[in-house]
Amino acid sequence: MSSDALITRLEPDTTAGFLDNDTGTLLIACLKKDRGFRENLGRLGEAASLLREDGMVIGYVLDDMLPYFADRFGIAGTPTYLMIRSGIIIGTLLGKITVPALVRFVREMDREYRSPSQDRETGEAGNSTGPGGQTRLKTI
Numbered sequence: 236m237s238s239d240a241l242i243t244r245l246e247p248d249t250t251a252g253f254l255d256n257d258t259g260t261l262l263i264a265c266l267k268k269d270r271g272f273r274e275n276l277g278r279l280g281e282a283a284s285l286l287r288e289d290g291m292v293i294g295y296v297l298d299d300m301l302p303y304f305a306d307r308f309g310i311a312g313t314p315t316y317l318m319i320r321s322g323i324i325i326g327t328l329l330g331k332i333t334v335p336a337l338v339r340f341v342r343e344m345d346r347e348y349r350s351p352s353q354d355r356e357t358g359e360a361g362n363s364t365g366p367g368g369q370t371r372l373k374t375i
Contacts, residue, residue, distance in 0.1 A: 241283035242276075243294040250303070253294060254319065260291040260345055261319040265310050268297050271331070275314050281334045286341060318344045 245253055245263065253261060264279050266272055276295065283293045296304060304310045308317060308324065318326040318341060326344030328337070 241287055241293060242279055243292070245294045245296045245300065247300065247303075250296070250300065253292065257321055259320070260289070260325075260348075261317070262286070262291055262293045262341055263317045263319065264295040265301060265304050265313050265315040265317065266295050266297055267301070267313045271314075275331070278332070278334050278337065282337045282341070285334070285338050289342070289345070291341070291345070316340070318348075320345075320348055323348075 243249075243253075253263075262282075264275065266275050279293065279295060286293065301310065301313070304315075304317075308327075310317075312329055314329075314331065316328040316332070316337065317324060325348040326340065328340050332340070
């Protein structure tokens with residue numbers, strides 16, 4: 236299976252279905268179609284190949300959707316990678332990144348998201364705040 240088949244371009248008519256329904260963990264790359272586009276898309280495809288067993292949906296948006304993502308999520312630059320689960324942003328990453336670093340980010344964010352809910356189930360306290368006491372989870 237090619238890495239291109241593992242990622243989906245989110246367009247105005249399909250975006251709400253991905254963001255507003257509980258489709259599991261989403262990794263969305265906000266990209267500009269500029270000279271770095273192919274390189275960024277290639278990295279996303281490689282990461283998708285490594286993450287396909289993790290059962291997450293991986294997609295990307297281009298220039299036409301950037302104003303929507305800027306308004307809804309506060310995206311300020313590209314490339315920006317968003318991890319979303321159950322209507323909550325569980326992590327963001329801004330800037331050019333290597334494939335291993337992107338995969339590590341995705342797995343760490345997913346693991347951190349799962350930990351507080353598992354802790355609540357067992358009655359143990361979970362920590363859902365990041366450095367400086369800022370909450371890492373943001374309802375969308």
